[in-house]
Amino acid sequence: MQTRRDEPGAVPSIVGQAQDFDWASAPDAPHELFLRWLRDATNAGVPEAHAATLSTVDADGLPDARVLTVKDVSGDCGFKIATGDESPKGHQLLTNPNCALTFYWSPLARAVRVRGTAQRATAAESATDFLACHPQTRANALAAPQSSTFSTDASRDELIRQAQAAMELDPGIVSPQWTVWTVIPKSVEFWQGDPNRNHQRLGYIRTKTAWDKQRLWP
């Protein structure tokens, strides 16, 4: 039997251009290296290089994961994301703030893994973020909890129409359940892949006062 070219086993992996990784001169703090790699990815034309997979754990201990946008990385190494408290991931973070973010920039054969704990921003910061969102994102969030079910397009359109009317009446209206979270890492790993499988990995682990750096076996 012939393997089709689009079957997972037949699709080539780690096809990006390996970048020099001078781990010895890597900065002391991981967010500096992260921002450098994010810039490299953007400059290399990686679309939406700030998109990451957020992994969470539900109340039964079952892992969950989805792609979202990382909005900012603060100087003290906090990765900012935003979502509704009433979404599954919102519930999961409220119950268990342990989470992870995973980035993959294929053209550069680079990945970054962030493991840590999410902290809620103030209501004021979340409101500012909400008001900066696309109008349809705001209408969606005002209309119903993210990932809740609905049966017909008409029922969805009616809820959206009501939310848009509320926004027209009060352009400053904010969804009270919209929340910015800052993922504060306990560890950050930088993976520089190599098509020849001579991968380089550097792990940062947070200590009481700074970061420890360690090379990791591929």
Ligand SMILES: Cc1cc2nc3c(=O)[nH]c(=O)nc-3n(C[C@H](O)[C@H](O)[C@H](O)COP(=O)(O)O)c2cc1C
């Ligand atoms: C590129 C991309 C960016 C996204 N950005 C966000 C985001 O910033 N916030 C968000 O709540 N969902 C975002 N989503 C949608 C999520 O992937 C997901 O469908 C939604 O948040 C529901 O997840 P949940 O049911 O686990 O809560 C994004 C999806 C993609 C593909």
